[in-house]
Amino acid sequence: EPEVTQTPSHQVTQMGQEVILRCVPISNHLYFYWYRQILGQKVEFLVSFYNNEISEKSEIFDDQFSVERPDGSNFTLKIRSTKLEDSAMYFCASSVTLLAGGLLFGPGTRLTVT
Amino acid sequence: QKEVEQNSGPLSVPEGAIASLNCTYSDRGSQSFFWYRQYSGKSPELIMFIYSNGDKEDGRFTAQLNKASQYVSLLIRDSQPSDSATYLCAVNRRMTGNQFYFGTGTSLTVIP
Numbered sequence: 001e002p003e004v005t006q007t008p009s010h011q012v013t014q015m016g017q018e019v020i021l022r023c024v025p026i027s028n029h030l031y032f033y034w035y036r037q038i039l040g041q042k043v044e045f046l047v048s049f050y051n052n053e054i055s056e057k058s059e060i061f062d063d064q065f066s067v068e069r070p071d072g073s074n075f076t077l078k079i080r081s082t083k084l085e086d087s088a089m090y091f092c093a094s095s096v097t098l099l100a101g102g103l104l105f106g107p108g109t110r111l112t113v114t
Numbered sequence: 115q116k117e118v119e120q121n122s123g124p125l126s127v128p129e130g131a132i133a134s135l136n137c138t139y140s141d142r143g144s145q146s147f148f149w150y151r152q153y154s155g156k157s158p159e160l161i162m163f164i165y166s167n168g169d170k171e172d173g174r175f176t177a178q179l180n181k182a183s184q185y186v187s188l189l190i191r192d193s194q195p196s197d198s199a200t201y202l203c204a205v206n207r208r209m210t211g212n213q214f215y216f217g218t219g220t221s222l223t224v225i226p
Contacts, residue, residue, distance in 0.1 A: 033214075035216075041218070042202075042216050042217065042218040042219065043158060043202065043204075043216040044216075045213045045214065045215070045216075048213065056213055058213070089157075091157050091158070101163065102146075102148045102150075102160045102163045102204070102214075103148075103158075103160070103204075103214055104160060105157040105158050105159070105160075106157060107156070107157050108156075108157045
């Protein structure tokens with residue numbers, strides 16, 4: 001069964017450093033998302049991506065964040081200068097269509113900023 | 115006002131019983147409704163989705179939607195210890211884009 005994959009599974013970085021989180025969405029999916037979940041809190045929307053551009057972003061997704069789809073398969077989230085409060089699980093998700101079928105999540109990357 | 119609200123629990127039911135999980139949402143323009151299961155330290159796993167008022171059954175799971183009351187529920191019949199997890203309700207509001215809004219989740223424990 002097709003699945004979303006993410007690398008690395010765990011990333012430890014120092015405050016102020018740049019990190020890139022990588023995702024390979026399901027191949028026939030058209031919509032791509034990044035969500036995050038701070039420990040013990042709810043899953044929060046960061047950004048959605050369709051047709052090679054950002055379609056929507058939340059207030060969390062400020063100038064420190066960026067997304068790219070550098071080739072036909074990878075989908076990346078970059079945080080330019082990490083803060084302690086960026087420590088969270090970051091989930092990539094994809095969907096076939098806008099409404100039908102829901103999001104399929106990857107296993108997540110645990111980001112720890114020290 | 116929270117977009118999606120769930121009782122955080124914990125909810126405990128004995129093995130074999132019916133577990134009932136509830137969710138309310140604030141935006142009447144919401145069109146799609148989803149239930150996810152999340153085990154500790156894992157990513158959310160899609161269980162069911164529902165778009166129309168009424169009930170939708172899939173195995174031991176039944177999703178119920180009442181748009182007039184802005185209410186979605188998930189029933190788990192014959193609950194098993196492996197059903198112990200946090201259940202997340204998610205709502206998609208097409209009018210505002212393609213965000214999926216998640217509730218904080220309800221923690222379910224099925225006692226053997």
